[in-house]
Amino acid sequence: SRRRRVHEVLFFNELGEICLDHHRGKSFTNTNDCSNSHCSLRSLEKIAVLMDEAQYSIDVAIYTFTSNTLWLALKRALQRGVSIRVISDREMVYSSSSKIQEMAAFGVPVRGPFKTDLIMHHKFCVIDGLARVQEILQMKQRKWPRPYESVLVSGSVNWTNSGFGANYENCTISSDEVMTRQYQEEFNRMWKFFGDT
Amino acid sequence: SRRRRVHEVLFFNELGEICLDHHRGKSFTNTNDCSNSHCSLRSLEKIAVLMDEAQYSIDVAIYTFTSNTLWLALKRALQRGVSIRVISDREMVYSSSSKIQEMAAFGVPVRGPFKTDLIMHHKFCVIDGLARVQEILQMKQRKWPRPYESVLVSGSVNWTNSGFGANYENCTISSDEVMTRQYQEEFNRMWKFFGDT
Ligand SMILES: [Zn+2]
Ligand SMILES: [Zn+2]
Numbered sequence: 001s002r003r004r005r006v007h008e009v010l011f012f013n014e015l016g017e018i019c020l021d022h023h024r025g026k027s028f029t030n031t032n033d034c035s036n037s038h039c040s041l042r043s044l045e046k047i048a049v050l051m052d053e054a055q056y057s058i059d060v061a062i063y064t065f066t067s068n069t070l071w072l073a074l075k076r077a078l079q080r081g082v083s084i085r086v087i088s089d090r091e092m093v094y095s096s097s098s099k100i101q102e103m104a105a106f107g108v109p110v111r112g113p114f115k116t117d118l119i120m121h122h123k124f125c126v127i128d129g130l131a132r133v134q135e136i137l138q139m140k141q142r143k144w145p146r147p148y149e150s151v152l153v154s155g156s157v158n159w160t161n162s163g164f165g166a167n168y169e170n171c172t173i174s175s176d177e178v179m180t181r182q183y184q185e186e187f188n189r190m191w192k193f194f195g196d197t
Numbered sequence: 198s199r200r201r202r203v204h205e206v207l208f209f210n211e212l213g214e215i216c217l218d219h220h221r222g223k224s225f226t227n228t229n230d231c232s233n234s235h236c237s238l239r240s241l242e243k244i245a246v247l248m249d250e251a252q253y254s255i256d257v258a259i260y261t262f263t264s265n266t267l268w269l270a271l272k273r274a275l276q277r278g279v280s281i282r283v284i285s286d287r288e289m290v291y292s293s294s295s296k297i298q299e300m301a302a303f304g305v306p307v308r309g310p311f312k313t314d315l316i317m318h319h320k321f322c323v324i325d326g327l328a329r330v331q332e333i334l335q336m337k338q339r340k341w342p343r344p345y346e347s348v349l350v351s352g353s354v355n356w357t358n359s360g361f362g363a364n365y366e367n368c369t370i371s372s373d374e375v376m377t378r379q380y381q382e383e384f385n386r387m388w389k390f391f392g393d394t
Binding site for chain 2: 007009011013014063118119122123124154155156157162166167168169170178179182183186189190
């Protein structure tokens, strides 16, 4: 059952932070009133809101993850019982500013091509991907899911402050069935492969 | 007028090069017979074929561009009279393995945020984007276009040999009207801004 269809491209550019003074000191979750249509804070908040709406799962494949805003959203999801899995790159796991170690300390399983020289360069997450939700329902022996929507967030943008700032980046949000299914499938394939090696 | 609808996600992963021996010594444009469904050569060839089908324009916004295959495809497009514009990053323009300088020497206009510290991190191209084709038809004072299809190629993958190899990357090919229009609009916005500054 789908609540709504999401399909939007977020662009980050030199106009993304011209409204920073307007936001300073205000609550982060209040960017809807921003008159800057390129507002990077609002774009980042849109991604956090999608995570806040997750019902069952968030599968993250991210090269660089230092964004506190998105880590807070993932922590809120964890506290709601949402299942989170993370695939990342070797370099980022050992980077001090990376959130990956903190996530692992919180009990989030983390995998990646850590024994190889291959770079894990994806920057996507699948929220409530159909195949993953079915897997979770089966594990919990539940037949009837709560309403949920499979959503893909994917682009050039790493989950960092500079990525979500004034650099030139894109990020597509899509609930297209083909897109969410294919990304969830590749995540599952990588997850299994990195677990076996 | 649209010839066909394209909508496909290419994934690059550790299986991408297990068929390299099969291809070695053979013509590049002959990967359709490859039995490896993750073949990275075939995925790269799909992008080159889309460039070969360009009728009017290819607008490229790319952080790193060292792929000889795609540069050859762009050169073929140039020779057919296709209008090519490139937006890239400062660091890449001065990198010796980058194709950007070679393209500029071929007469391809190149722009970017070269006077700022901002990173141009996009990895996309729009082929025959509607707004750009209309602009070109107007410049040439033609009313009736040849059949063409607007296509977007965008993902995590830079246009390098390692990107199109065994690293973990994604690349979405889409002729979705909203997607191609929005990326073409942001390209045009950046193009104008980088030209004025
Ligand atoms: Zn704002
Ligand atoms: Zn092959």
